[in-house]
Amino acid sequence: KQADAFITAYKGSGSYYTMRNLIMFHGARFLKNGRKMSETNSLKELESKAKLYDEEGWRMLGVLKQLIKESGINIQGKILEWKKAKSENK
Secondary structure: OOOHHHHHHHHHHHHHHHHHHHHHHHOOOOEEOOEEOOHHHHHHHHHHHHHHOOOOOOHHHHHHHHHHHHHOOOHHHHHHHHHHHHHHOO
16 A cells, blocks of 8 residues: 555645646636636646645645636546547547
């Protein structure tokens, strides 16, 4: 069994890099007072959350879920989009 500290760090780091990717390349944005933040401010918010949850990386998974929900990203739709693009490039 892997150490809990490793599992927590792994979840936190995976969520962090996924959110960076979603913000930078897929238009995901954090909300502030019901309005979407800019890309720059969303990245700053991500850094803030990463520092806040440094010892509890698993919480970053919840932040990721919230970012996806607030940004209206359809994960199943993205998967289908990537599969289609992959099949067209064969």
